[in-house]
Amino acid sequence: MEYKSGCLICGKELAYQEDYEKVECYYCNETYDTNVKCINDHFVCDRCHSLSANELIERFCVNTKLENPIEIALILMRNQKIKMHGPEHHFLVPAVLLASYYNLKNDDKKKIEKIEEAEKRAKNLLGGFCGYYGTCAAGVGTGVFISLITDATPLSKHGWKLSNMMTSKSLLSIANVGGPRCCKRTTLLSISEAVNFLNENFGVGMNINENLKCEFSSLNKECLRDECPFYYQKSDKT
Ligand SMILES: [Zn+2]
Numbered sequence: 346m347e348y349k350s351g352c353l354i355c356g357k358e359l360a361y362q363e364d365y366e367k368v369e370c371y372y373c374n375e376t377y378d379t380n381v382k383c384i385n386d387h388f389v390c391d392r393c394h395s396l397s398a399n400e401l402i403e404r405f406c407v408n409t410k411l412e413n414p415i416e417i418a419l420i421l422m423r424n425q426k427i428k429m430h431g432p433e434h435h436f437l438v439p440a441v442l443l444a445s446y447y448n449l450k451n452d453d454k455k456k457i458e459k460i461e462e463a464e465k466r467a468k469n470l471l472g473g474f475c476g477y478y479g480t481c482a483a484g485v486g487t488g489v490f491i492s493l494i495t496d497a498t499p500l501s502k503h504g505w506k507l508s509n510m511m512t513s514k515s516l517l518s519i520a521n522v523g524g525p526r527c528c529k530r531t532t533l534l535s536i537s538e539a540v541n542f543l544n545e546n547f548g549v550g551m552n553i554n555e556n557l558k559c560e561f562s563s564l565n566k567e568c569l570r571d572e573c574p575f576y577y578q579k580s581d582k583t
């Protein structure tokens with residue numbers, strides 16, 4: 346998967362037309378006049394092109410109407426601003442869960458507020474936490490998510506319990522697969538655990554992809570390959 350020159354979203358080549366037309370930006374939903382789209386009709390505006398990883402995560406999660414957190418995560422992780430590994434995943438996990446959760450609840454105001462707060466909290470979740478502190482911060486991102494939707498504080502009773510329980514479930518699932526670090530694997534495991542947890546503890550059902558397959562293994566030289574639950578071999582690179 347090398348999207349270095351083509352479309353940021355799907356990697357296909359860009360096509361330049363003679364005429365300009367009005368097109369919606371894939372990430373911010375604003376309309377622009379353009380003569381450049383990829384052959385799959387994707388268009389990304391100049392502003393969204395120049396965002397940092399966290400800004401891109403925030404903008405897309407605020408604007409999307411999708412209710413599947415795995416789908417949102419995959420769309421974001423395909424963008425070259427989101428590196429194969431990196432602390433932006435610590436914000437990505439709570440952001441995609443908050444987006445899906447508040448889209449299901451139809452509450453845009455809360456969604457924006459909570460995503461902003463998640464971004465602030467994620468700044469304290471530094472890179473390398475997994476190996477140096479024994480706490481994968483993508484997993485912590487699910488605890489941040491539950492803390493935000495329950496308005497937990499250090500003094501809360503129920504929200505405190507649920508948030509810590511959530512993180513422990515994600516970390517156990519991450520630990521069971523084993524190292525070395527892979528931000529894609531731990532992100533997908535954490536989101537899947539959070540979806541189960543929401544179902545069991547909040548009665549909230551989110552539809553996520555069955556038989557999830559990783560698209561990023563060729564970019565990860567430490568990929569566990571057959572030992573990773575998401576690994577599959579592409580038969581044809583198109
Ligand atoms: Zn495209």
Ligand SMILES: [Zn+2]
Pocket residue numbers: 370371372373374375389390391392393394
């Ligand atoms: Zn845009």
